[in-house]
Amino acid sequence: MRRARMNGDGDAGREYAEIWGEAVQANRKLRTILIFLSASIVLGVFVLLRIAGAEPPKPIVVRVDEVGRAEALAYEAATAQADPLDPTTKYFLNRFVHDFHSRRRATAQEQWTRSLRFLSTDLANAAFQRDGAEVASVAAGTADTETEVEQVVLRIHPAPEPPHGATADFDLVHLRGEQELRRERWSLTLRFEFLDSIPNELVVHNPMGLLVTYMRADRALVTGDGR
Incomplete structure (x- = not known):
């Protein structure tokens, strides 16, 4: 137990x-x-x-154009101030100079058309009458030569009231294929202002509403090949 x-x-x-x-x-x-x-x-x-x-983080600004194509914008450009001394102003004017004067087969039509969005109506119509056929020829591959803009030096001259001034010196390089034929130095004088409101068709390519109201290009006396 x-x-x-x-x-x-x-x-x-x-x-x-x-x-x-x-x-x-x-x-x-x-x-x-x-x-x-x-x-x-x-x-x-x-x-x-x-x-x-x-x-x-900065948001991505997206615009949908009239054919339903979405394109992203640089946030800095979409929010930049209408100030001639803003770095974004210089960026877009620099790109305008390149787009307006370059003639490369792969990009001529797109770049030149984009540059027209910076011009007043009178300047855009005059440019189309003067250069439209040349741009079409380059884009179609029937032109004998092409041109490329290099070494752009842009200076902005702000004014108390618009329009503001700007000058750009650049090399215009004439090419046949990839062979450089000659190089010319040009000087471009501009007057520009800012639109009070930016139309939808300018938002992607010209988001600051830059408007070039005067433009004159002069070739320098001395060129890169000594001519």
Whole structure:
């Protein structure tokens, strides 16, 4: 009888020990999970604070044109101030000079058409009458030579009231294929202003609403090939 009672007490003790061990093990697992969650929360708070203190990302400005084509704009250009000394103003005038005078077969039609969006109506009509056939010939591959604009040096001369002035000196390189035939130095004088409101058709290519109202190009007396 005593041995049976002792065996019963031993079984009960082992059962109690097993239950206690399982409880201790479960507590350890819970403690590990709690530590992990606490660390995750601390890390999450740290990341949120860093994000809150950082400069917000600049949005992408997208315009959909009349044929449903989406085109992305540079955010700096879409939000630039109508200021002649703003770096974006110089960027677009520099690109205008290149687009208006370059004649490369692969890009002539696109670039020249884009440059017309910077001109007043009178200047754009005059340019089309004067240069339209030449641009079409280059784009079709029937022109004998092509031209490329290089080494543009642009200077802006702001005025108290518009229009503002600008001058651009550049090399006009005449090419046959990839062979340079001659190089000429040209000087371009511009007057420009900013549109009060920007039409939808200008938003992609001329988002600042730059309007060139006067333009004169003069060839320098001394050219790159000495002629």
